[in-house]
Amino acid sequence: MSNVFDVLLERGFIEQTTHESEIRELLAKEKTTFYIGFDPTADSLTAGHFLTIMAMIHMQKAGHRPIALVGGGTGMIGDPTDKTDMRKMMTVEQIQHNVSGMQKQLSQYLEFAEDKAVMVNNADWLTKLNYIELLREVGIHFSVNRMLTAECYKSRYEKGLTFLEFNYMIMQSYDFLELNNRYNCVLQLGGNDQWSNILGGVELIRRMNSKPAFGMTLTLLTTSEGQKMGKTVSGAVWLDPNRTSPYEFYQYWRNVEDSNVERCLGLLTFLPMEEVRRLGALAGAEINTAKAVLAYEITKIVHGETAANEAQAAAKALFAGGVDSGSIPTTELSQSELGDGIDLITLLHTVGLIQTRSEGRRLIQQGGIYLDGTQISEFDYVVTKKDFGDKAELLIRKGKKVFQRVELS
RNA sequence: GGAGGGAUUCCCGAGUUGGCCAAAGGGGGCAGACUGUAAAUCUGCUAGCUACGCUUUCAGAGGUUCGAAUCCUCUUCCCUCCA
Known part of the structure; x- marks a missing residue:
C-alpha cells in the first residue's frame, strides 16, 4: 500500500507540516495514533468539518488510529481563532448537548470497534485541572511574547481579546500532551487555522515528555472570493439531515464553482485520482457532469446511498424539467x-x-x-x-x- | 479611578449649522439579462404594511421644538491615552 502521506498530499489535503520527512517516514513504518479536535459550537458538524473527517478516514484506512476529540472542555473557553468578536459563552448544558450530537455523528464516519479509533472529550481532564499546578507545570513553557505573535491573535488586537480566550491555545496544547500520555498520540491534524494551536502542543510534548510529536494542517476550502466554503447566508451547511436536507446538501455541492470542482473531488470523495483529474479537466458545460458526480459522491458518504439517489433524482427531475420525485422539499x-x-x-x-x-x-x-x-x-x-x-x-x-x-x- | 472619542438600516461606513432622511456609498443578499443549476459582467430591488399612502427605525430613557439620526439631560456598552 502506498504511504497515506502521499495519498493525502496527492488529494490536496496537506497545507503545512511541522516535520515533513519525519511524518512521512512515521506513517510509512508504524501504526500511528493521531488526533483531531472538534469544538462543540453546535450539535451538528458542518461541511467544513467534513474535510477533516475525510482525512481521518483516509488515515484510518491506512491502518492508523484516529482519536476524535470533542472539546467539551475547550468549548467552555472558545477558540478566538478567526473570530472577530468574542463568541458568546455557552452554558454547560448546551456544551454537553453539542458534544453528544457531534460524537454521534463522528461515530458514523469512523470505525470504532476493536480500538480502531478512540473518542474522547477533553472535559474529562481539563475541568479537573488545578490552576496553580497548571501554571507551574505547563505555563512555564509558554512565552507570552511568542504567543502574541501568533497570527490567530492578530485579528483580535483591535476588537479585544480576553484572558479567557488567550488561554485557548494552552488548553489545546495540553490536550495533545494528555493524549500523548494516555494513548501515545504523536500527531495532531487540524484546519490550517489551527496551526499555532497545534504548534503549541507539539512543542509542549517535546519539552515536557522529551518525545517527538508532530503536527500537520489541512487545507481550508475557500471560494474564489476567499470565503470559507460550507457556509451560506442562512448559515452553515450541516451534516445533520434535519438541519440541511440531503437535497439541499446535494445542491450545495452541485453548485460549486468550476475552479473548485477538482479540488473538491479529491478532498471530499474517494474516487481514484485518475478519475478526479479526468473529471476536473472537463471544459465548458461538460464540467456539469463532474459536479453531478461530486454532489452524488459526497452525499452518498454523508447521508448514504439511498438519500444520494433520491437527491440526485429530485435534482434531475427539477432541472431537466421532468416530473415528480420524492425528495423535493x-x-x-x-x-x-x-x-x-x-x-x-x-x-x-x-x-x-x-x-x-x-x-x-x-x-x-x-x-x-x-x-x-x-x-x-x-x-x-x-x-x-x-x-x-x-x-x-x-x-x-x-x-x-x-x-x-x-x-x- | 482620571481625560478624551464613539455607538447609524444585514455588515462596513456617510450624515451631527435641526426639516429636502427610510437615511449617500461600498459589501453582502435577492430577482432579471447573458449562460452551463459555474464564474465574470450588466440591470433592478434590498425596514414593515391593509402600499401613489401609512407605520416603526439611527444604543436606551426622558426633554427642547410645529418638526430631531442631528440640540440638551441621564443611563448602558465600546475604544484610546493616563494610573
Whole structure:
C-alpha cells in the first residue's frame, strides 16, 4: 500500500507540516495514533468539518488510529481563532448537548470497534485541572511574547481579546500532551487555522515528555472570493439531515464553482485520482457532469446511498424539467387553508419561501416566481384549486433554482 | 479611578449649522439579462404594511421644538491615552 502521506498530499489535503520527512517516514513504518479536535459550537458538524473527517478516514484506512476529540472542555473557553468578536459563552448544558450530537455523528464516519479509533472529550481532564499546578507545570513553557505573535491573535488586537480566550491555545496544547500520555498520540491534524494551536502542543510534548510529536494542517476550502466554503447566508451547511436536507446538501455541492470542482473531488470523495483529474479537466458545460458526480459522491458518504439517489433524482427531475420525485422539499396545504383561494404572497409565506410580504411582492414584480413553470406577474394573484390540477399538487419555483412543492391534502 | 472619542438600516461606513432622511456609498443578499443549476459582467430591488399612502427605525430613557439620526439631560456598552 502506498504511504497515506502521499495519498493525502496527492488529494490536496496537506497545507503545512511541522516535520515533513519525519511524518512521512512515521506513517510509512508504524501504526500511528493521531488526533483531531472538534469544538462543540453546535450539535451538528458542518461541511467544513467534513474535510477533516475525510482525512481521518483516509488515515484510518491506512491502518492508523484516529482519536476524535470533542472539546467539551475547550468549548467552555472558545477558540478566538478567526473570530472577530468574542463568541458568546455557552452554558454547560448546551456544551454537553453539542458534544453528544457531534460524537454521534463522528461515530458514523469512523470505525470504532476493536480500538480502531478512540473518542474522547477533553472535559474529562481539563475541568479537573488545578490552576496553580497548571501554571507551574505547563505555563512555564509558554512565552507570552511568542504567543502574541501568533497570527490567530492578530485579528483580535483591535476588537479585544480576553484572558479567557488567550488561554485557548494552552488548553489545546495540553490536550495533545494528555493524549500523548494516555494513548501515545504523536500527531495532531487540524484546519490550517489551527496551526499555532497545534504548534503549541507539539512543542509542549517535546519539552515536557522529551518525545517527538508532530503536527500537520489541512487545507481550508475557500471560494474564489476567499470565503470559507460550507457556509451560506442562512448559515452553515450541516451534516445533520434535519438541519440541511440531503437535497439541499446535494445542491450545495452541485453548485460549486468550476475552479473548485477538482479540488473538491479529491478532498471530499474517494474516487481514484485518475478519475478526479479526468473529471476536473472537463471544459465548458461538460464540467456539469463532474459536479453531478461530486454532489452524488459526497452525499452518498454523508447521508448514504439511498438519500444520494433520491437527491440526485429530485435534482434531475427539477432541472431537466421532468416530473415528480420524492425528495423535493414539500409542504402540505389543507383544503381548509386553501378555501376558495389563497393569495400567492400568503402561500409563499406559508411554505417559507419568503420572510415578509414585501419581499414576496418584490419577488413577483421582478418576475421571480413561477407556478408549474408559468411566470406570475401579478402580485395579487390568487391561487385556487384549479392551479393544483388533477394531482392536487403545485410546484413553485423561486428564481432559478429554488423549488418547493405544495401538496393539497 | 482620571481625560478624551464613539455607538447609524444585514455588515462596513456617510450624515451631527435641526426639516429636502427610510437615511449617500461600498459589501453582502435577492430577482432579471447573458449562460452551463459555474464564474465574470450588466440591470433592478434590498425596514414593515391593509402600499401613489401609512407605520416603526439611527444604543436606551426622558426633554427642547410645529418638526430631531442631528440640540440638551441621564443611563448602558465600546475604544484610546493616563494610573
